[in-house]
Structures are given as C-alpha cells and as structure tokens.
Amino acid sequence: MTSYKAINLNKHLVTGPITPDFFQAVQLEKPVVKEGELLVKQNHMSLDPAMFGWMNADTGSYIPPVELGTVMRSFGIGEVIESNHPDFNIGDRVTGMMGWQELYLSNGEGLDKVDAPLPDADVLSLFALPGLTATQGLFNVGQPKAGETLVVTGAAGSVGSIVGQLAKADGLNVIGIVGSDEKADWIVHELGFDGAINYKSDDIDAQLAKLAPKGIDLFFENTGGPIQHHIYNRMNEHGRIIVCGLIADYEAGEPQAAPSWSNIIKKRLRVEGFVMTDHFQNAPALLEKFAPYVMEGKIKHRSHVLEGLESAMTGLNLFTTGENKGKLIVRL
Structure with a gap:
C-alpha cells in the first residue's frame, strides 16, 4: 500500500x-x-x-x-x-x-x-466507548441502589442497552424507551429489561404509570425529545437524572424546550451531564468494574x-x- x-x-x-x-x-x-x-x-x-x-x-x-x-x-x-x-x-x-x-x-x-481475544466488533461494542460510558454514567453519576426504578432512553443503542443490563444485574427495575416494537421485544426478551415503551406509540404516560407504579428513581437520558417530559414528571424525590446524549436535538439544530425546573426544587432532584472525555484517565478502573459483568454472561449486545x-x-x-x-x- x-x-x-x-x-x-x-x-x-x-x-x-x-x-x-x-x-x-x-x-x-x-x-x-x-x-x-x-x-x-x-x-x-x-x-x-x-x-x-x-x-x-x-x-x-x-x-x-x-x-x-x-x-x-x-x-x-x-x-x-x-x-x-x-x-x-x-x-x-x-x-x-x-x-x-x-x-x-x-x-x-x-x-x-x-x-482480549475478542473480534474487533465486540471490542468496539463492549470494551470501548459504550462500556466505559455506561459504567461511568450509571455507577459513578447515577449511584443506583437495588430496588430502585431506572428508565433509560435509547435503550436498544450501544450505551443504553448496556446501562439497562448493568442495572438489571444489580437488582433494579429497568424500563427502556426505544423507537420500534422490534427493539422493545429485543430488550425485554433478550436483554432482560422489565418493560419497554416504543416512544412512537400512544398513551406513553399511561404506559409509564403501569411499568413504574412507584415512580422513577433514575433517568438515564440518551435521546432528548418529548419523551423526557413524561419521564421527568414521574421522578421520585431525590431522583437522579444522568444526561448522556440528546440525539433528537442534534439533527434538528434547535433544541426542544426542556421541562420546568420546578420539580428539581420540589423533589430535590439531581441532574448531571457527563462526557467520557472527562474520564478517560479512569478507563482502567471502569473496565475493571465492567469486565466481570461481561465475563459472567450478564451483558449481551x-x-x-x-x-x-x-x-x-x-x-x-x-x-x-x-x-x-x-x-x-x-x-x-
């Protein structure tokens, strides 16, 4: 060459x-x-x-x-x-x-x-940015506790699917937001999510109420868009919102209106955005945390x-x- x-x-x-x-x-x-x-x-x-x-x-x-x-x-x-x-x-x-x-x-x-003796695609899908981002965002930013309810948007994507599986392995109730019925079926029946909502369907608020009757403790945001209002309004006191991405706004150029800050005060919510470029120096520790889940067969992709x-x-x-x-x- x-x-x-x-x-x-x-x-x-x-x-x-x-x-x-x-x-x-x-x-x-x-x-x-x-x-x-x-x-x-x-x-x-x-x-x-x-x-x-x-x-x-x-x-x-x-x-x-x-x-x-x-x-x-x-x-x-x-x-x-x-x-x-x-x-x-x-x-x-x-x-x-x-x-x-x-x-x-x-x-x-x-x-x-x-x-690692893994194919290139598996390395990029698990041990590169997706696994690092999911581990940092869920554990270090979200600080989940067993028994809590997590909602993750973009749940069939590379980061969202790992976030949901990590949370499920640690005893959380996990609900995924996706863009098709096929993806909803995949995250529930293959990845083990407790429930899924196609954001293109009707009665999203009613579906959330059914899947999270005790409210939402953690919201892992990957997409933005109107669905965030429904999730935000069902957050529990002292809930945590982890803002990782807003793909719905990137192409539009003009971001959609965000929810009111009133619930942040009334429910003492914590909202934190993060990007992996701030945390690459911690990659070895993040991989040490993440790898056992993969080795034990708890993470599919x-x-x-x-x-x-x-x-x-x-x-x-x-x-x-x-x-x-x-x-x-x-x-x-």
Whole structure:
C-alpha cells in the first residue's frame, strides 16, 4: 500500500440530514514512520452520536469541533503494521481516536493495546466507548441502589442497552424507551429489561404509570425529545437524572424546550451531564468494574456493521432514523 484513503470534514453541521457533501474523500501518500512513531492499519471504526456535536461549529462545547479540511474524528481499532516506537510492536492490536482513515500515524499517545481475544466488533461494542460510558454514567453519576426504578432512553443503542443490563444485574427495575416494537421485544426478551415503551406509540404516560407504579428513581437520558417530559414528571424525590446524549436535538439544530425546573426544587432532584472525555484517565478502573459483568454472561449486545470507509458518510443518519440495530460500526 503506497497510498491510503481518508475522509475530511467539508462543512459544519447546522441541521440534518447528513449528506455526502459534508465530507470529502481524499487519497493520501503513505506516511514515513520516524523514530518514536508507529503506523496503524485501521480495521474497524466506531460511529457515535457524539459525532453530530463534533461536526458542529460550536467552539464552546466540551471538545473543539473538527476543523474543516481535516480528517473526521472517530474511535477505532486496528493493527500496528510498522513501528519505530519502543512500546509497540508490529502485529499489536490497538484502539484509539484514529479518525475516518485507513492508516493512522501516531507517536503512541492515546493508543491502548487490546489483549482480549475478542473480534474487533465486540471490542468496539463492549470494551470501548459504550462500556466505559455506561459504567461511568450509571455507577459513578447515577449511584443506583437495588430496588430502585431506572428508565433509560435509547435503550436498544450501544450505551443504553448496556446501562439497562448493568442495572438489571444489580437488582433494579429497568424500563427502556426505544423507537420500534422490534427493539422493545429485543430488550425485554433478550436483554432482560422489565418493560419497554416504543416512544412512537400512544398513551406513553399511561404506559409509564403501569411499568413504574412507584415512580422513577433514575433517568438515564440518551435521546432528548418529548419523551423526557413524561419521564421527568414521574421522578421520585431525590431522583437522579444522568444526561448522556440528546440525539433528537442534534439533527434538528434547535433544541426542544426542556421541562420546568420546578420539580428539581420540589423533589430535590439531581441532574448531571457527563462526557467520557472527562474520564478517560479512569478507563482502567471502569473496565475493571465492567469486565466481570461481561465475563459472567450478564451483558449481551449486537453490532450493526457497515461496509467500507465511505459508508460512514450517510451511516450517521441511522441514529436519527432509528434504523441502526446495536453498536454502529464501519468495517474498512
């Protein structure tokens, strides 16, 4: 391979849907690996809802936007094919923020070796961002207690499905909000959720009342949208709301009106937003907490794999249409 393909961000996102003209595919010369550097052939890369924010021009966010004309940001997994770095050998499998490109030149910073004998898709679906985010958000932010009731939106997604299973394994009553009857069936009958609600159905408030007759203690928010009002209004005193994502607002550009703050006062609620970029230094401890659940067979998952680097350009729209089933991954 004397050259490789990469995809640059061509324009910033204001509203969706995302079309190929947001990006530009370029052919680049294979880089020369200098002393202290290594070259990775990326095999799979992760597509995540956070990318909608990274494509925005907002400089006041938790991470700077992707600069126009540079490689689109993403997390991936690959194999070291050349190395002049003392800590990495040819053949090592590594993960890190490699971007939308076939080859990634690195000085080693931000790359982690993968020792688990799992397929790439399983690593990205479990032990990469989804597992870390779910563990940090549920346990360190939500502080769940056995017997409590948790509602998680985006419950069939990569993070939401893990959050629900972790909570269920720790003795909580778990209700998932999803976008189709198929996904509702999957999280109840395959993942073990106590109940599910298709947010496109009627009588959402009545369904919540039936599934959570004693109210809601924890609300793990991944999607935003009108459903959040129904959940918020049924929160118990001293409930916790963990705000991880707002996918329904990302494409719209203009966020929907949030619920009134009155319940925060009356019920002494705690609302906390979090992003994993603040907690990557704690990744070893988070994985130590998360791994036993996987090893004991308490966590199931499914991956939705797209083929080819350029499929990422329109693949992001699957998040807003709800057509993705499980962790969204691109196989290069």
